Amino acid sequence: MIIGIPREIKDHEYRVGATPAGVRALVQAGHQVRIERGAGARIGFGDALYAAAGAQLMDGAEDVFACEMIVKVKEPQPSEYALLREGQILFAYLHLAPDPAQTRALLQRKVVGIAYETVTDAQGGLPLLTPMSEVAGRLSIQAGATALEMSHGGNGTLLGGVPGVAPARVVVLGGGVVGTEAARMALGLGADVTILDISPARLRQLDALFGPALKTRYSDAHALEELCREADLLIGAVLIPGKQAPKLITREMVRGMKNGAVLVDVSIDQGGCAETSRPTTHTHPTYVEEGVVHYCVTNMPGACARTATQALTIATLPYVLEIAKQGYRQALQRNPGLRAGLNVHLGQVTNAHVAEDLGYPYVPPEEVLLVEG
Numbered sequence: 001m002i003i004g005i006p007r008e009i010k011d012h013e014y015r016v017g018a019t020p021a022g023v024r025a026l027v028q029a030g031h032q033v034r035i036e037r038g039a040g041a042r043i044g045f046g047d048a049l050y051a052a053a054g055a056q057l058m059d060g061a062e063d064v065f066a067c068e069m070i071v072k073v074k075e076p077q078p079s080e081y082a083l084l085r086e087g088q089i090l091f092a093y094l095h096l097a098p099d100p101a102q103t104r105a106l107l108q109r110k111v112v113g114i115a116y117e118t119v120t121d122a123q124g125g126l127p128l129l130t131p132m133s134e135v136a137g138r139l140s141i142q143a144g145a146t147a148l149e150m151s152h153g154g155n156g157t158l159l160g161g162v163p164g165v166a167p168a169r170v171v172v173l174g175g176g177v178v179g180t181e182a183a184r185m186a187l188g189l190g191a192d193v194t195i196l197d198i199s200p201a202r203l204r205q206l207d208a209l210f211g212p213a214l215k216t217r218y219s220d221a222h223a224l225e226e227l228c229r230e231a232d233l234l235i236g237a238v239l240i241p242g243k244q245a246p247k248l249i250t251r252e253m254v255r256g257m258k259n260g261a262v263l264v265d266v267s268i269d270q271g272g273c274a275e276t277s278r279p280t281t282h283t284h285p286t287y288v289e290e291g292v293v294h295y296c297v298t299n300m301p302g303a304c305a306r307t308a309t310q311a312l313t314i315a316t317l318p319y320v321l322e323i324a325k326q327g328y329r330q331a332l333q334r335n336p337g338l339r340a341g342l343n344v345h346l347g348q349v350t351n352a353h354v355a356e357d358l359g360y361p362y363v364p365p366e367e368v369l370l371v372e373g
Contacts, residue, residue: 001324002032004067005055007039010074012282014305015312016040017071017092018320020049022313027054031324036064043306069328071320073312074299075102084109087346089328091320093117093132096343097244097357098271103344107360110347112328116316117269118242118351119341126241128319128341130177131311135301137181137237140264141170141189143295143303144233147262147286153293155260157232160190167191171227173219173248173273174237175202178266180209182235187213194227219248228253236265238273242343243353249274251290259291268296332369339365 003026005017016039018026023033033055037047047057058064065083072092076084078101084090086109094115096103106113116128126133141159148154148168161167170186172179175197186193187210196219197203203216217223228234228249234257238245245267254263254276267273268280276289280296282303287294301308319338323331332339342365343351355362 001069001327002034002067003320003324004058004064004070005033005035005039006061006064006070006072006080007036008073008302009061009077009079010299010302013074013299013302014042015073015302015309016043016045016305017073018317019310019313020045020053020055022317022320023050023055024053025317026320026324029321029325032056034058034064034067036061040309043309045309069320069323071316073309074302075099076105078105081105081109084111086110087112089114089323091116091316091323093269094343095269096351096354097242098269100358103349103354103358103360106344107347107349111344112342112346113344114323114328114332114338114341115242115343115351116341118343119319120241120337122337127337128312128315129241131315132301132308133177134181135304135308135311136266137178138185139300139303140178140182140235140237140266141185141233143285143297143300144170144235144262144264145189147264147293147295148233148260153260153286153288154262155232155258159186159233168232169230170194170233170235171231172196172235172237173224174235174239174267175199175206175216176237176239178237178239179235180206182237182266183210183214186233191233196223196227224248225253225256229256229258231257232261234261234263236263236267236273236277238267239270240353242351244271244357245273247273247275249276251275254292255290257290257292260293261291262293262295264295266300268298272296329369332365339369342368345369 069089172195194215265277349360350365
């Protein structure tokens with residue numbers, strides 16, 4: 001199979017679809033890889049490394065998007081829509097539910113869109129989302145700590161405090177991968193950390209993992225309202241795979257927070273879990289609403305693009321090899337976890353949550369694969 005890896009063009013997005021080591025594995029498996037020049041240059045993966053791995057260097061995105069399968073990091077940007085071709089396999093983070101324009105474009109171009117974020121494993125986990133969730137969870141505390149500084153609009157609270165001065169109150173909404181890693185980082189910096197989740201079993205796991213240093217609360221509106229008032233830093237880490245994030249943090253809750261407190265909404269890729277959240281970029285990462293600094297960057301792991309690219313390639317490479325060897329139809333028929341990643345197929349929506357949130361008819365992936373196969 002001929003696989004294309006374009007240079008990412010989203011704001012400050014320096015990740016790349018595969019490392020040179022990943023490209024080498026694909027070439028050794030008998031596939032051709034075409035990569036746009038400069039795709040990995042900013043993170044130390046220069047063109048010479050990709051050429052040595054066996055990739056063909058392409059001068060422009062048009063040549064890359066002519067390939068049978070496109071392996072990206074982030075969703076296609078509007079300027080890339082016209083480059084997509086009918087029947088082309090697009091393997092990337094798509095986050096379609098909160099993005100009607102992209103969904104419409106992928107349906108019109110009749111691509112085969114396989115979304116990293118809805119691929120599952122045998123245990124029901126999200127193996128291609130997990131590494132970026134780990135990065136984003138840890139970054140959320142770094143970003144929040146910076147936003148709390150006076151020069152960035154915060155109220156000047158140091159996360160760990162100092163002897164004789166209480167540490168910052170950090171509240172994490174959601175006990176999944178992002179929330180766990182956020183709690184880990186905040187505790188490491190000496191903050192006073194409380195995590196909320198709707199699963200008592202998960203709260204017990206977190207209690208066993210972190211011990212008495214971490215406070216746990218069952219997540220309901222009353223608890224969240226109370227903790228929002230106390231928080232210096234609030235982390236939104238809510239996820240329903242493939243679906244728009246529920247707006248659990250209301251405007252009233254945000255209005256009741258301390259002046260100069262910070263909200264980092266890691267759920268923004270799926271639309272955000274706060275009513276006051278709207279997407280931001282690494283160039284302009286924050287804004288102030290209701291007196292609270294909001295950090296809602298939609299590609300947070302891009303801030304640590306070298307680490308993130310290495311972690312992502314480790315996770316995605318087995319699936320890329322599987323699709324390239326078998327063809328997408330056979331690969332998806334044989335692997336139900338990979339099949340769960342099929343969000344759009346030749347003009348039809350094949351993810352139930354995307355269909356529900358955006359008002360499209362839902363066609364099960366099993367049906368389109370069997371009908372077309």
